[in-house]
Amino acid sequence: MNPHLRDVAIPNDWDRRGLPGWSYHSAALLELEKEHVFRNHWQIAGHVCDIPNAGDYLTMDVIGERALIVRGKDGVVRGFNNMCRHRGSRVVADSQGNCKNALVCPFHGWVYNLDGTLRGAARPRSFPDLDKTEFGLMPLDLEVWMGFIFIRFRNGGPQPSVAELLKPIEPEFAHYKAADMVPSWGIWTQKTPVNWKSVRDVDNEGYHVAMAHPALQDLYGATYFDEPFVNGVSRSFATYNPHAGRRWSVKNYVKIAPEPTHLPDHLRKAWVYYGIFPNAVLSVMPESVQFYQEFPLSTGETLLRGAIYRYRDESREQAAARYLSFRIDRDTMSEDVQLSVWSNESMLSEAFEGFYLSDLEYGVRTHHDHLRQQIPVLGLETAPEEKDMWNLNDALRSRG
């Protein structure tokens, strides 16, 4: 069976340059990225199993926005701005928890129902004209896909529904029954000292695996390949090498992992990564499904966030395999952090002349192309003045 989902030919004369170096440390560009890429594109907030019961909530503070996802008494998962309509306080302070029957703002005590409607202000007689129906929590676009909760800070946006966007990967991803999974170790976050695009650039190609990721190379290096971004989705696929196991973790992983009979043959020894523009990956292994994503904190600092989910009724062998794959993944991630630091810091050097990409890094190019489409100023090799950035970009956008 052809392991490719979509055979995308790499053009003969493609432009092998990456984004211009200035775009990795421009504060004005970062504002454009928040505006045209982060606020109006789908973002993974978590999974329905992170909030299994009525009143369970999770929050996500990113790019200056605050999302609150809460499960109502009717079982429905809804998304809101975590922002009280009185004076803007957070309605809940923690990243995860349960709020029983209502959301009570910690500032002055306005009370919201779990469906976001305002139940009442504290000392209501001090608001003689308050129309409660106008002061509910502000809703966010929210869509659940295979158990994963996607939100969008700005209503509407350039992407279609999540179901439409992820249709190309749906038949394959569906085998993992991710909607029935449960959390492994909860949602994690971590900071890394580089521009968010440098994190994504490293993740968008497997050319570096042979050199930089000894465990992955041992596990699946011979078979790994990338399919580039097309309409916002990329895919990378690898199956275990026949003689995997020179390294301790890989040897034991391959040995302990039980035959995953719930999966079709071509996925039984596969790790698959689905990139979702602009900043997220869903990845599957026989034992688990995970998401990870990155959000800019500043031009030179990025928040990494993610979670691993497991089968509800997993066996001890599956659990052990899941732990070992997590270890392999964790080592890989710290290797990637180092690579992204070295690449990112070069962009402050006068000597930096841009990327010169291999055919094996075509995924990086296609991700950059998606960014250029939203933010045409990225096509300029020389940095515009910071103060002109916004207007210049608007002008280029309207020219189409």
Ligand code: FES
């Ligand atoms: S800000 Fe929430 S009650 Fe005042």
Ligand SMILES: [Fe+2]
């Ligand atoms: Fe990597």
